[in-house]
Amino acid sequence: MSEYSVIGKPTTNVDGAAKVTGEAVYTFDMTLPNMLYGRLLRSPHPHARIISIDTSEAEKLPGVKAVITGKDTPGGKYGLWRRFRELTDQEVLATTKVRFIGDPVAAVAAISEEISEKALDLINVEYEPLPAVFEPMEAIKDDAPVIHEDFPNNINNTRHIEWGNVDDAFKKADYVREDRFNLLSQHPAPMEVHSSVASYDKGSGRLTVWSSTQSPYFLQLGLADALKMREGNIRVIKPHVGGGFGNKNSTMPDSVNAAVLSMKTGRPVKIVFNREEEFTTTEHRTAMHLAIKIGLKKDGTIMAKEAKIITDGGAYTGLGATTLYLAGTYLTFPYKTPNYRYDGVRTYTNKMWASSVRSFGATPAVYASETQMDRAAHDLGIDPIEIRRKNAMTSGYEAPGQYKLESCGLLQCIDKVEERVKEKWTDLSKDEGVGITAFAYMCGGIFNWIDTPYAFSGAMVKINVDGTVDLFTQAADIGQGTNTVSVMICAEELGIGIEDIRLHPADTATTLTDLGAWASRETMMNGNAVKAAAGEAKKILIEVARIKLGENIVYDLEVKDKRIYLALRPERGFSYYDIVKDAIKRNDGEPIIGIGHYTPHGKGMVSPAFAFGSMGVRVKVDRETGQVEVKDIITAHDCGQIINPLGARGQVEGSIQLGLGWGLCEDLPTDNGMILNPSFVDYKLFRTRDMPQIELYDVPTYDPEGPYGAKESAEGTVAPTSPAVANAIYNAVGVEFDGNVLKPEKVLKALKEKEAQ
Amino acid sequence: MKKELKFVVNGESHDLWIEPKTLLVQVLRDELGLKGTKRACDSGACCSCAVILDGKVVKSCSMLALQANGKEVLTIEGLANGANLHPIQQAFIDNWAFQCGFCTSGQIMAAKALLDENANPTREEIQMAMDGHLCRCTGYNMITEAIQDAAKRLQEQKLQEAAQ
């Protein structure tokens, strides 16, 4: 394989100049002529029947142009799990009852946000409060209040995964242990709050919506369902997005209400959440109770694993049902688990619902699994690195009926981390400790709960007569660098430069469907689509070049450095620009168009490929305050062929900040369904002084499924971070935890309990 | 009752009449259309709205616009020299110091204020200066490296200018 020209080389962001000059436009920034500003009136009760809503006073306020309630909406229900209609449980505005504090019941559009805000105070809602339930274990009891009438036990979804013979294997195991965990939530807290602008065209009856979204297509479908419109009459455009981290997959009240208000007023309507709403009414990480039982041989080989999870789903489905499945899946990674059984239950509760957040179920699952692994290692007297090595997945491993691995660099990652840890952290001082973890993560999901007939990703390449390329992808760059990856892949495939390519991203009207940015799918799925599209265009160029060369069909031609030439005799070839001109002439003057798509086939139930890695964390514990200082991190990852090392590193470091937050300081305490800390003052995140330096090592492999062998990077690194911290704390001061958010008080309490023993 | 606000933004004079309750960030974004300065919180805790006021970096969301009366404001839009990026902006690009970019304007303005005051800051000094800025994407270290790189570039630029 020849060395790549573009792939694998540190490449700056194609959106760089726009972002550093303030010119990049986010939905948050948008204004359109004659635009109105919308605000939502939200329920103060966690569970209540709506008796009446009187909007007459609000309508009279000067500057108010429309006030709507549930009865003014087209009445469609929506949600991401569209194949299971009973799970598309969201309404534009609550019609009969509200199910969490913040559930929207009315919306106002006015000439300024201030007037809309004031109008909310003039809307009179009569509620009949109902008993509410906030805890999953309580919610499934027979006498619990019923949150959705179609779900009498408040069980939103269940999942069962099984292979082998778990009961038999446990009987044969030398060592069996069970651990229980209570794993708490986390708010993704993207810097750009939810924002949408909707513009209804009175002439055609078509709608255009700009939104801070992770998936223009998902939003298009959600709007179509909510508004009972044909998808094709809704155009969704994704401007620059200020982060998502999982809470911008679902269709949310900002977009659907902006749409209805625009349809009612005939004017564009913008709805932007404030930060309090972002914390209290947008999706957060799924909290769960988790019980995990493991059976090992005395040499540490895993024989069986059994897990049960009950998740705190909140008031609606979102992607919480997928999290339920993936948590059960990630409990088996990254170790060979010959016998496995998982039962998961997702419950409804009267709180803002939990959905997908970066690492999508892996974070709590890997925390449980990796801390348990260390405990087992201690009990068996086996080195924690050794036990991981012994059980590590390898290429070709298969979990029957679920997934099969092609590339797998896990062992090399573990080796690298061990080598570096032993080299660097030789001088642990008192109360310092080291924790090691291993992990794996998917490259997009083989899931079609969205119920699409389309390929999971499609792309189009148009080569113009001057050699410039217009690349059309619907993939959603939300900061992770997908735009740059798309352009890099296209450049590599056509043998040209990034400067030759203009990207037209994320517009449902002009690009082929892509399912969006979640479960780390863009590089794998969109990347493959782009490569395929460019490949189709390349075929045309190569054919023209072959004809001009007059060469035998068996001789291969290659493209590189803006030339198209004979592989065996590189000096025999042509400039890309000349071939392009020729090709267009030969095609009746049509520009060169290449269309490609990708959908995983025959790759199991989960993902077409998996990335792997290992992480070492060094901490220092202050025994008197319980403060845990994360001093240093060493991590190695196998992402197949890294497309952009700059982007990959950035993503890994960011994912670790999120992982450390989940583990140490980010907490969403609630009281009767009310989130108590909905501001950046009270919700604590790691800042620049708190972050350790991170050494990152790339262990390249090649996965045949990925574009140029590429796999995902850095959604996986969220999950191993906190168990590595927990394992390091144990190594330092000998205390264990059954959950996360290891705030100083919690650590100190554990230390004192240990002392008392 | 509206009051007069006369101030200079990015070298241009403005004479506006605004309600006293208007925040500086509202004037910059909504009146003057300078959307590069962002808002990401309501409690003065994230510094996405940072701009430079009379040479000092401040949060434009936590000031009444009228408090800028008679003063000079520099926003992200005022950094580049025509079509030429400022060395700090280029350093941010070259060091992948942003991902979603929403906190970036604030980070760059704070970096500029820092480097104007301290041309050769240590890593610790950079972190102390930048600690008000929340970022959810980068994990911060690459921002620190970009600022260290920017310091070098600015010093080189000074040397070049002195040589001429």
Next chain:
Amino acid sequence: MKDIIFDFEYFVPKTVEEALKLLSQYEEGECKVIAGGQSLIILMKQKLLTPKYLIDIKGLSDLDYIKLDDKQGLRIGALATHRSIEKSPVTQNGFSVLAEMEQNISSVETRNWGTIGGNVCHGDPGGDPVPVLIALNAKLKMTSLSGERTIDVENFTLDYFETALRHDELLAEIQIPSIPPNTGVKFTKFSQIAGDYATASVAVLITLDKNEICDNVRIALGSVGTASTRAKKAEEILKGKKISDDLLAEAGKIASEEASPTTDAEVSEEYKRELVRVLVKRVGREALERAKKA
């Protein structure tokens, strides 16, 4: 995002006297003074404070100074910004505990615009300056149309967001007496996130005599009550003695009992007491080391 959505009348007095005249015209509760507004504006966005009249004193440069007098000590005008105190050679050289404290308040952005007077008058028991000023035995000078008065800082902050400042008064100056020889002062706040609001904070001043006996000690606690207070019983443990680690530990224990923290969404009362115990011990030790070196 949240803006200030209620209207108010806005005044920009050109002199202190003009400001005082305005203040005396309005009823208590109707009128608010704004300086840097770093706390006030947030409260106004949340509609927790909705004054009808706002008097902007930020531009009164007469109140913005940091002066050192050999005999009288340090004089800081109420409108000195946190940043100016942090960076001033006067504070850095002679009253370094102030510069250290200021350096860890919030962000550079907040410190560039927010004033020490605004912080003190806000009466937030979680604020950093007040415990340090108490340890330094500072006084506050207030001015109104009827004259000036000066009180000890520890008598100024009374309760949550309540101070001794009358509604027709302005805080004019913070007066910090010269630090005697053989004195060490140290302030530390504990927070999980670096530079964050204090979960608990402690300031300790220790003056030693020539035999290294503790001649004077002041221990101020922050964030563990409705206002910043001195831990006087803990002080008694140390006063007149040669301070040892054991004594410091005991002082910490007594101080933790003197504190009156409450449980909040983040942290329990017991933990805050524990922090007081640990911090008094540690900060006391550091103050002692500084006193020995002085």
